[in-house]
Amino acid sequence: MPSCGSCGVSVNESDNFCSKCGHKLIFENEQKELPEYVKKARLLYRNAYQTWSSEDDLKLKELYLQGKSKQELCDYFGRNFGAIRARIQKLGLE
Ligand SMILES: [Zn+2]
Helix, strand or coil: CCECCCCCCECCCCCCECCCCCCECCCCCCCCCCCHHHHHHHHHCCCCCCCCCHHHHHHHHHHHHCCCCHHHHHHHHCCCHHHHHHHHHHCCCC
């Protein structure tokens, strides 16, 4: 059974929101159709809404420190500008 990404309580795959904390549930590996907003975003950015792996974080850090522009980083990671910027800030790079 999947669990809530926010509080960790077990949830049903058919639920859209966690019954305990109200967190919006997104199941990464489900067979179900992706929500429309994710499909639309992925037409432009192939990795939109994917979680960042530790390899991605390392690569982002490496490329950022090499002086790549955010546009290049968007292209490389297949994510939008906001996602790249937020991740750079989260990693404490700027
Ligand atoms: Zn929850």
